[in-house]
Amino acid sequence: MGNGDHSTTSQTKDRTHSDRQPGRLATVAFIWLLVTVLAEITVAAIEWQPFAASREATISDDAFNLLMVLATPVFTFVIVVGGYALLRDRHRGDDADGPPIRTSRAFIATWLVVTTVLSVVVIITPGFTGLDELRAEPEADLVIDVRAERWSWAYRYADSGVETQGNLMLPINRRVLFRISSTDVIHSFWIPAFRIKKDAVPGQITTTMVTPRKLGSFDNQEEMRVQCAELCGVGHARMFTGVTVVEQDEFDAWLAAAGG
Amino acid sequence: MTIVRGVVAGAVGYVLGAALIMAIRAASGAAAWEVESVTAGAWLFALTGWLLGVGVWRYWARPWFGRPADTYTTTGWRRYFDFDTDHKVIGVQYLITFLTMFFMAGLFAMLMRYELMGVGEDILNSDQYNSIMSLHGTMMVFVAVAATVGAFGNYVLPIMIGADDMAYPKLNALSFWLVPPVLVALTASFLLGGYDTGWTGYAPLSVKNDVGGLFFNLAFFSLGLSSIVGALNIIVTVITMRARGMTWFRLPIFVWSIFVTAILSLIFTQFVGLAMLLVILDRTAGTVFFDPASGGQPLLYQNVFWFYSHPAVYIMILPAFGITLEMVSHFSRKPLFAYRWAVGGLLGIMGMSSVVWAHHMFTSGMAEALRKPFLASTELISIPTGFIFLSALGTLWLGRIRYTVPMLFALGVLFNFLIGGLTGVFLADVPVDIQLQDTYFVVAHFHYVILGGGIFALFGAIYYWFPKMTGRMMNNRLGKVHFWWMMVGFNATFLPMFILGLQGMNRRIADYTPGLESANRAVSMGGFFLGTSFVIFLANFIWSWVKGPPAPDNPWGARTLEWQIPSPPPHENFEIPPIVLADPYGYGEPGSVHADLGGNGRSESLEEGVQA
Ligand SMILES: [Cu+2]
Ligand SMILES: [Cu+2]
Numbered sequence: 074m075g076n077g078d079h080s081t082t083s084q085t086k087d088r089t090h091s092d093r094q095p096g097r098l099a100t101v102a103f104i105w106l107l108v109t110v111l112a113e114i115t116v117a118a119i120e121w122q123p124f125a126a127s128r129e130a131t132i133s134d135d136a137f138n139l140l141m142v143l144a145t146p147v148f149t150f151v152i153v154v155g156g157y158a159l160l161r162d163r164h165r166g167d168d169a170d171g172p173p174i175r176t177s178r179a180f181i182a183t184w185l186v187v188t189t190v191l192s193v194v195v196i197i198t199p200g201f202t203g204l205d206e207l208r209a210e211p212e213a214d215l216v217i218d219v220r221a222e223r224w225s226w227a228y229r230y231a232d233s234g235v236e237t238q239g240n241l242m243l244p245i246n247r248r249v250l251f252r253i254s255s256t257d258v259i260h261s262f263w264i265p266a267f268r269i270k271k272d273a274v275p276g277q278i279t280t281t282m283v284t285p286r287k288l289g290s291f292d293n294q295e296e297m298r299v300q301c302a303e304l305c306g307v308g309h310a311r312m313f314t315g316v317t318v319v320e321q322d323e324f325d326a327w328l329a330a331a332g333g
Numbered sequence: 334m335t336i337v338r339g340v341v342a343g344a345v346g347y348v349l350g351a352a353l354i355m356a357i358r359a360a361s362g363a364a365a366w367e368v369e370s371v372t373a374g375a376w377l378f379a380l381t382g383w384l385l386g387v388g389v390w391r392y393w394a395r396p397w398f399g400r401p402a403d404t405y406t407t408t409g410w411r412r413y414f415d416f417d418t419d420h421k422v423i424g425v426q427y428l429i430t431f432l433t434m435f436f437m438a439g440l441f442a443m444l445m446r447y448e449l450m451g452v453g454e455d456i457l458n459s460d461q462y463n464s465i466m467s468l469h470g471t472m473m474v475f476v477a478v479a480a481t482v483g484a485f486g487n488y489v490l491p492i493m494i495g496a497d498d499m500a501y502p503k504l505n506a507l508s509f510w511l512v513p514p515v516l517v518a519l520t521a522s523f524l525l526g527g528y529d530t531g532w533t534g535y536a537p538l539s540v541k542n543d544v545g546g547l548f549f550n551l552a553f554f555s556l557g558l559s560s561i562v563g564a565l566n567i568i569v570t571v572i573t574m575r576a577r578g579m580t581w582f583r584l585p586i587f588v589w590s591i592f593v594t595a596i597l598s599l600i601f602t603q604f605v606g607l608a609m610l611l612v613i614l615d616r617t618a619g620t621v622f623f624d625p626a627s628g629g630q631p632l633l634y635q636n637v638f639w640f641y642s643h644p645a646v647y648i649m650i651l652p653a654f655g656i657t658l659e660m661v662s663h664f665s666r667k668p669l670f671a672y673r674w675a676v677g678g679l680l681g682i683m684g685m686s687s688v689v690w691a692h693h694m695f696t697s698g699m700a701e702a703l704r705k706p707f708l709a710s711t712e713l714i715s716i717p718t719g720f721i722f723l724s725a726l727g728t729l730w731l732g733r734i735r736y737t738v739p740m741l742f743a744l745g746v747l748f749n750f751l752i753g754g755l756t757g758v759f760l761a762d763v764p765v766d767i768q769l770q771d772t773y774f775v776v777a778h779f780h781y782v783i784l785g786g787g788i789f790a791l792f793g794a795i796y797y798w799f800p801k802m803t804g805r806m807m808n809n810r811l812g813k814v815h816f817w818w819m820m821v822g823f824n825a826t827f828l829p830m831f832i833l834g835l836q837g838m839n840r841r842i843a844d845y846t847p848g849l850e851s852a853n854r855a856v857s858m859g860g861f862f863l864g865t866s867f868v869i870f871l872a873n874f875i876w877s878w879v880k881g882p883p884a885p886d887n888p889w890g891a892r893t894l895e896w897q898i899p900s901p902p903p904h905e906n907f908e909i910p911p912i913v914l915a916d917p918y919g920y921g922e923p924g925s926v927h928a929d930l931g932g933n934g935r936s937e938s939l940e941e942g943v944q945a
Contacts, residue, residue, distance in 0.1 A: 094731075123836050129767075136764045144755045151722060151751050158729040159744070163736065164666070170921035171667035171732040180727065181671055188719045195758060196709045203764035204704060258538040259631060261696065261771060265837035268768040270696045274632060275537060276625020279698035295837070295848045302696075302771040302839045304531055305538060307459045310842035 097161075105153040109146045116141050124296045126266040126287035126318065132206050133268035136199030143195060213250035213282060215243075221253070221260035221273035224308030226299050235331045240315045241299055243285050244324035253279045261303035264316055266296035272303055291315030335407075335415045339387030339510070346382020350375030369547050370617040376551050380514055387510050388416020393503050416510065418502035419904060423509050424488025425802065428795070430512055431480035435788070436871075438472035439864060441465045446860035448843055449853050462843035464527025464545070471532040471549060472519065475556055477649040477787045479563075482598075483509070485794050486567055486591040486652070488802060492895040492902060493585050495576025495911045495928065500569040504562055511559035515552045522548035531841055533642070534608075536623035536634040540615045547616055550609040557606040564598035567591060576894075576928070578913035585893050585917050586662075586675055590655025593679045597644045597651070597686060605641035608634060635697055639690035647686045649783050651679060653746055653790030654721045660743035660793060661728045663891040664735045668918040670727025674720045681717025689714055695763050696770045704763050711761035718754060722747070737889065738812035742793025745820050749785025753778060756831065771841075774834025777827045785823055792819070792870070799877070800884030804901045807881060811873040815866055822863030829855050892917040892927045 121141070122134045162171070216231035229236045231252075243249060253262050255273035262281070263270040266289070271281040291297045292315070301312035319327070354374035355365040385394065391403040407415045412422050413429075444465050448457045457465060491499055499505045522528060528546035530539045534553075539546055571592045575584070584592075611634070614620040621627035623634055654675075662669040669675065691699060691707040725747055734740070756778040760766050769775060792815075799807050829852050838849045845853065887896040894911060895902070911928045919925025 121835055129764075133764045133768050136762055137759065137768075140759050140762060140765065144758060148751060148755060151726065151747070154726050155729060155744075155747065158726070158732065159734060162665070162729065162732045162734050164733040169666070169733060171665055173668050173919070173921040173925075174670065174727070174731065175668045175918075176671055177727065181674060181723065184719070184723050185716075188716050192712050192716055195762070196712045199764065200708050200712065200762050201705060203762065204708070207764060208701075258541065259535055263771075263839065265768070268764075270767050270770060272697045274698045276629070276631065277698055295846045298846070300837075300839055304463070304529070304535070304841045306529055306542075307463065309463075310459060310844045313846075 097157075101154055101157050104157065105146075105150055108153055109149045112145045112149050113142065116145055124266050124287075124289070124294045125268070126285060126289055126294070126297065127264075127268065128210075128284040128286055129207060129282075130266065130268040131286075132203055136203045139199045140195065143191065147191070210248055210282070210284070212248060214247040216250045216252065217241075219251050219253045219262055219273070221255040221262065221301065221305075221312075223257050223260075223306055224301070224312040226262075226301075226312070226314050230328065233328055233332075235328055237331060238314075240291070240317055242324060242327055243316065243318050244321045245285050245288055245318050247321070248282060248284050250280060250282050253281070258305050259303050260301045260305050260312065263300045263302040264296075265298065265300065266294060266316070270302055285318040288318050288320070290317040335387055336513075339383045339513075342386025343379045343383035343514075346385075347375045347379035349382075350378025353378075367617075369544055372544075373547060373551070373613050373617045376518075380511075380555065383514055384507065384510060389503075389507065392416055392418075416506050418498070418506045420487045420491050420499045420502065420505060421802070421902065423505050424484050424486075426509050427480065427483030427487060427512075428485075430509075430516075431476045431483060434472050434516070435476045435480065436867065438469050438476065439867065441469035441472070442860065443864050445469065446857040449845075450857045451854070452844065452847050452850050454843055457843060459843045460529065461527075463529035463531075463841070464523070466841055467528050467531050467549070468519065468523060471552070473783070474532050474645070474649075475515065475552075477783050478560065478598075478645060479512070479556065481652040481656070481787070481791050481794060482567070482591060482594055482648075483512075483563065484791075485587075485656075485798060486563075486595070489798055489895055490567065490588055490591055491570060491574065492898065492906050493588050493893050494571065494574060494579055495894055495907065495913060496570065496574035497905045497907065497910075499566050500574055501566050504566050508559045508563035508566065511555055511562070515556045515559070518548045518552035518555060522546075522552065533638065534612065535631075535638075536612055536615065537631055539612050539634075540623055547613065550613050550616075554606055554609040554613070557602045557609070560598050560602045561606075564595040564602070567595035568599060571595075576911050576913050578928070580913075582673065582676070583913055583916040585659060586669060586672065587652075587655040587659045587893075589676050589679055590651045590653075590658075593683045594648050594651045597648050597683055601641045601644040601648075601687070603641075604637050605645070608638040608641070611637070632694070632697060632699060635694055636690070636699075639693045640687070643690040643693065644686040646779075646782065647682055649787045650750070651682065653750070653787045654679065656790040656794045656797075657743040657746045658721065658724055658728070659893075660739050660797060661725050661747075662918050662920070663889060663893075664737055664740035664743070665728050665732025666735070666920045667728050667732045668916075668920055668922070669724060670730075671720070671724045672916065672918065675724035678717040678720030678724070681720070682714060685710060685714045685717065692761055692766070695766045708761055708763050712758060715754065715758060722751070737796075738807070738809060738816060739793045739797035739889075741813065741816040741820075742789050742796065745789045745816065746786050746793065749781050749789060749823065752828075753781030753785055756781065769834055771839055772834035773830045773838045773840055776840050777830035777834060780827045780830070785827070789819075789823075795874070797889070798895075799874075800888050801895055801900050801902070803878050803881070804884055805877055805881030806884045806888060807877040808873050811869055815869040815873065818866035818869060819863060822859060822866050825859030826856055826863050827859075829859065892919065894928055897928070897930055 125134055218229040218231055220227040227238050228241055253271055253273045255275045260273040261270055262273055267283045269281050269283050271279045289297050297316045298313045299316055301309055351371045354371045359365040392405055395402045413426055448455055448462055522545040525545045526543050528542055528549045611622045615622050621629045623629045623631050658669055658675055689711045691703055692711045695704060796807055796812055833852045836849060838845055884900045886900055909931045911930045913928045914926050917927040
């Protein structure tokens with residue numbers, strides 16, 4: 074097998090194969106369409122994200138879902154085309170080589186155009202559009218200084234000067250600006266239900282904004298927590314506290330009771 | 334014997350270095366002994382002593398001082414434990430060393446998965462977990478960076494281009510013998526209590542942790558030296574040692590992938606060396622690169638580190654692409670489709686890999702204005718990466734596909750990397766990444782790339798080139814069992830990890846909130862299943878090496894040069910230098926011959942081809 078000259082066999086095979094090409098292409102295209110439709114329906118039916126409780130969560134989840142919609146046909150294309158060849162073009166006992174197809178202008182050109190267009194689309198949306206949306210509302214109603222320290226979180230409500238540790242209280246539908254700092258190593262301020270995350274870097278104030286859109290607390294939803302997301306040493310895993318979102322009047326009452 | 338000399342000379346080096354550092358410290362009024370400062374300085378002397386003792390002095394450096402070099406007389410299995418300059422010996426040395434490291438790191442992974450089966454701390458406390466996790470990551474990264482390039486870049490590449498050895502055989506031996514000190518440093522780190530920073534070693538945590546952290550820095554630094562030296566050698570070899578007629582576009586795609594990898598390695602490894610050095614200096618010499626209280630900047634570390642470590646992802650995956658395309662062509666019995674586009678893809682990835690590093694830092698507090706350019710560059714790198722799939726699919730199409738064990742692994746790489754690549758598109762999207770950064774989604778993603786791509790290709794390459802390297806065949810049925818077992822185990826482990834990440838499990842934790850328990854249990858079960866698959870491999874590997882049936886010269890009927898010479902190849906590879914006539918992918922092309930091996934005459938099929 075192999076290096077020898079199989080000119081006669083491979084040429085005849087070659088001819089039959091190129092005769093079969095259009096039919097094969099149509100079959101594969103049909104299977105691909107079918108599989109893609111089924112896959113898209115499945116993807117749409119699955120709840121990918123956990124509890125979402127903020128304006129930012131909607132932006133992030135929408136971006137994720139759009140990328141799923143775009144990635145699915147790419148995934149199915151490779152699986153269907155590759156899978157079809159793997160099943161139909163398996164070696165069947167003779168020593169013949171396959172047809173010496175080294176290139177195909179049409180296939181390569183289509184591939185180039187499609188992958189380039191897809192990449193650019195993904196950059197623009199959900200990429201740039203999502204980022205612009207995240208930055209669209211820069212005015213804060215409430216400013217909270219967050220201080221990370223191995224291995225706890227401390228909060229200071231800037232307007233009232235109230236300082237707390239442990240559970241983080243927030244009013245619903247208010248724009249909140251977090252000013253994050255660290256006193257020792259790098260931590261990361263992450264609230265899974267809000268889809269916001271920003272590192273706490275010693276010597277630097279980092280910021281992130283969020284608008285809570287749902288009431289809730291850690292007792293009901295595990296995602297309602299401030300979780301350290303950057304490895305910071307032995308207490309890293311347990312460096313989390315609950316987040317509670319309440320109505321504005323309830324928040325005001327809580328703040329007053331806390332000394333504000 | 335060689336190793337004993339190296340150890341003794343290394344110890345002498347350490348003592349001399351330590352004495353010097355202690356003298357300097359005493360003279361400047363500090364306490365003479367401080368373990369980290371002394372060790373960091375003495376390491377360089379120990380490393381030099383080790384290299385001199387292990388063979389550099391006897392076989393290489395003596396002529397620099399007007400003395401004759403010792404003649405190298407070692408034969409048989411002892412060559413594998415000596416300063417041997419044969420690229421085939423060095424390839425085997427690399428393979429066995431890094432396979433050992435791979436299985437060690439795999440055992441650590443099993444420990445981690447056992448701990449993570451349930452809520453709470455079961456067998457490891459947080460401190461132990463962090464150490465095991467850090468060592469697992471570090472060792473696996475070392476394996477992924479060096480195993481394929483070191484083993485097959487050394488063993489196969491020179492033969493594939495028709496050379497009798499690498500361009501600098503002594504430098505080649507040097508680059509391998511820099512690896513044992515890496516193992517020593519990692520072991521020292523483990524015995525001294527480990528380190529808790531993960532393989533990324535972010536400052537300032539890495540400046541503040543215990544002495545184990547220093548040995549992590551020294552290990553990475555030493556491996557970097559080895560990589561740079563090895564990369565230089567590969568680049569020069571490919572440029573200058575190609576046989577007559579082996580033009581750039583007749584190179585096997587595997588050679589291209591290793592060549593491009595070596596360029597990345599040569600350019601970028603120095604940056605991780607620098608990152609390690611800055612941390613070492615902060616730890617031991619009182620510098621303040623990362624101490625904000627004195628004007629230092631913690632994010633500097635991340636920028637320098639990722640400036641290497643993103644290209645390093647391609648150092649890990651490009652050889653896998655090369656191996657995969659190589660097998661897809663040989664086992665589809667078809668020319669590699671769109672060969673030049675595949676080469677262009679490799680070069681395109683190389684060109685773009687230096688402008689995407691900050692996608693690891695979207696949530697780090699870096700300037701907001703940088704998010705868009707790095708989002709864009711990262712999404713765009715999927716275009717050249719796509720060329721690899723273009724080439725693979727076009728080659729499979731209408732092929733005469735032979736489902737050999739190496740081919741199965743190549744197909745596994747394509748499937749796994751497809752998932753790894755597509756999830757990378759999600760992580761490059763900043764609004765999505767803000768949520769998923771530092772979660773198990775990232776862990777799943779890079780395991781799909783590095784384990785599902787890089788390591789699957791490594792095992793495919795082992796099955797493929799084992800007959801050439803050992804002169805014996807591996808058991809085919811066990812190979813297939815291993816493949817399917819590993820493939821199912823791999824996907825059963827890492828697909829649910831994406832879900833874990835989406836559900837909000839952050840990485841590098843020994844304990845988690847109760848809602849994540851069931852998915853974690855599933856991941857652990859998959860992990861143990863994956864882990865046991867390697868028992869099959871090891872049994873097959875060891876048994877076949879000792880007792881496997883003799884391998885023919887060309888068991889796969891492949892066209893590249895290494896299969897046209899005996900298994901295992903003679904010392905000088907070719908009797909006379911081959912003359913290359915066409916690229917090695919002329920399957921189905923009447924009268925196509927890759928190379929004329931002249932009087933070698935061992936490959937009957939080639940002779941037939943030449944006569945026809
Ligand atoms: Cu932390
Ligand atoms: Cu990267």
